[in-house]
Amino acid sequence: MSHLAPTLADLSSAELAAGFRAGEFDPVAVLDAVAERAAACEPTLNALWHEDFEAARMSAAESAARWRAGEPRSPLDGVPVTIKENIAKRGVAMPAGNAAGDPQPVACDAPVTAHLRAAGALVFASTVMPDWGMLSSGVSSRHGITRSPLDPALTTGGSSSGAGAAAAAGYGPIHIGTDIGGSIRLPGTWLGLATLKPSFGRVPLDAPYLGRAAGPIARRVSDLVAAMDIIGRPDVRDYSQLPPLDGDYTVADYSVVGKRIAVLTDAGCGMPTDPEVAATVTAAAGLFEAEGAEVTSIEPFMDERLLNDIDRFWRVRSWADYKRLDSDDQRKILPYVAQWCLAGADIPGSELMRCYHGIQEMRRATVAATAEFDLVLSPVAPVAAFPAEWPMPFNDPTQTMGHISFTVPYNMSEQPAASVNAGYTVDGRTVGLQIAGRRFDDAGVLAAAAWFEARAEVPQPVRVVG
Template identity: 65%
Template sequence: MGNSLADLSATELLTGYRTASFTPSDVAQDVLARIAKFEPTINAFYAHDAAEVIRSAELSTARWNRQAPLGALDGVPVTLKENVARKGIGFPSGNAGNPAPAAAANAPITDRVLGAGANVLGSTTMPDWGMLSSGVSSLHGITRSPHDPELTTGGSSAGAGAAAAAGYGPLHVGTDIGGSIRLPGTWLGLATLKPSFGRVPLDAPYLGRCAGPLARTVGDLALLMSVIAEGDSRDFSQLPPERLDWTLAGAEVTGLRIAVHTDAGCGMDTDPETAAAIDAAAEAFRAGGATVERIDSFMTPGMLVDLDRFWRVRSWVDYQNLSLENQRKILPYVADWCRAGADVPGAELLRCYQTIQSLRQATVAATSEFDLVLSPVSPVAAFPATWPMPFNDPQREMAHIGFTAPYNMSEQPAASVNCGFTSDGRTIGLQIAGRRFDDTGVLRAAAWYEANRPDHFSVAWPS
């Protein structure tokens, strides 16, 4: 970790504010310097106003000088993914052909972080419609890894992941419909959480879609969740209000029943180095007092194909609603992927939807006896930044989400935390999934592993 205030965790920043060791204005200056250094290369921001960041920090500094913070995140830098609405700012969802009128109102998440006093640095980039697992966008160009600009950030929360890894402050919000929070997590070495469906209110809920945090530490995930998980009536799919205990102190795994698998049952084969890292993490949980059992894969190739086809039809509807001029602006890879959904009959689309329900049933059936399930996030490590997908073929189904997508469809929480490196130094993420609604249990397990993994599995952050 570097010596800059930009590298401190949110908890460390708040402690510094309380003790007057430094101010939110000091932090903002360091973060803005970090952004100026990295942003020309990594391209994490869609919208960023340095003057507004300074103004917000000054207001927060004045509140801390009076020992009257506005809320739990006062003065802490936060970024929001492009598709999380901010009043007065357009959200084109990463593509150059999508009209982007200014949002008429904030999303619930935006209201929560602003109400807690956070300093919103800006909106982060995403690929076209969020339907790529990379930082390749017809609107933004390429978002790159701060660890190695030749490598992908993952996506679709590409800019959020890049900002977190580069040290644009500690807290970052992404969205996830099939792995879009956890995939940047694995390919950048971050800690992330895709919450239970409905845990974090959205203003545009959709089957499987969740919003959640990306950070360098599990503790920061929990802190951000304590703010953004507050209920909001604008989300008609939200879970009932519940006061969860987001503290992670004293997390243990003794007595837990844990499953592990390294074969998704579909899509790309798991790299041997990735599988070995997950097995080693499972042994750490066993050594910590958990009972660990290997389970068979529960997703099938047909489930993956039908899920992919369902999404293609959904995106084709968006694509065909654009003018011909705007259709031509869409990333060619995404346009080709969408076109495969153009002639799918209604009966076939309904069959795909029913397959998704079968996937949900299979996921719950395979995992319900266990407190946690360990697996890779992705079967492969980070790929070139210029590739839209790890397999780089729009005619192929989304062959890399066999470990992540099931938990979107089953609505179960799933976290990621770094558990090792490939022989050439690329990060490997451990996915920790839990029973539906047990977001805090998943985070406690992730915090336990973070504290008990070998020291050399910690990520050396660029600074």
């Protein structure tokens, strides 16, 4: 293994904008640094599904001209960005991580992609994901295995696996993923990143779905804020979108003094929390308390029934996708995912409705348990990173997704939840702190994450490349 030497590819979006403005370097030089980094890392990491540095370089030259004229479109003009393969990018196919069929290029950009392009960002690549996004790893029947830049033997997390790997490796400062049960935040905890799963409807989607959100993944909270200022704006194609945000995604002079903060280290269901993970979260809560927050431990509000209900609901959804395939394409689906969704075959409608009502009960319970608090601190996942070859933190597709009990409640309650690196296990694996807030308070959650990032001063993970 060899350490990655810092280059222009590692600068924050604010540092890039400052350099562009001062004429110290231009977007073409930055894109070249990103291309060089990707060329060095991709044989090991396998983060990118589609890349087009040639087209991006033309856009970079146009951006450079705008900066020289003092007329950038936005602070992200000329900043390299990747998007997950299930977010439409004009002219690029969307195989959803699986090897079935022959997916064709799409005709239109998704709202997120369109907003980024309009801002002048350089959308140079789509990042990989596992089959249908139904794994919390980088294992895919189409793409193979995506590996961690921190240790290629370990998982990236998923399903925003490629986005997480690209962020951790420094393929530019901002990467966009999606999250329906933890798929943005899980790469966050297992790669030592900053992430945001926004309030439902805050970032527009052209295919909204129960609990699904798109959001940014980065190495710094400031880049999450910069991304949200662009992608967290309305688009009429999202019929679930929230009203336009009044202002931006920053909170001036943020303080935790007097904030009511809950701490939860036992989810009440799923996998038990590793003591090292729990201790890291408890220490983080102590920092908030020492600075004047009112910190209270709360009891679990999830249970096995609620976790089982949403797991079964998703199995039925994926079974419907699987069943539509012909026999040849069914054989191309990752065997773990095929076996997992088989348990959703021929579920009676009455049982599916019971599971749906279970999801609504999860939503009610989450809001009721957290409503009196400004923030809720918890682990992102109950365990640290596992081997890259494993589809899940366990290798049994008959098991419920017992690792998402801290994350999935906030998808269903539609509340924002960020993650930020909070420390390391004894053997050096990263542990993320989840910071959830009240619905619509995305700016407050980001401010709390930035506050913790600055106060805790957790060292950045060391990246290596094979």
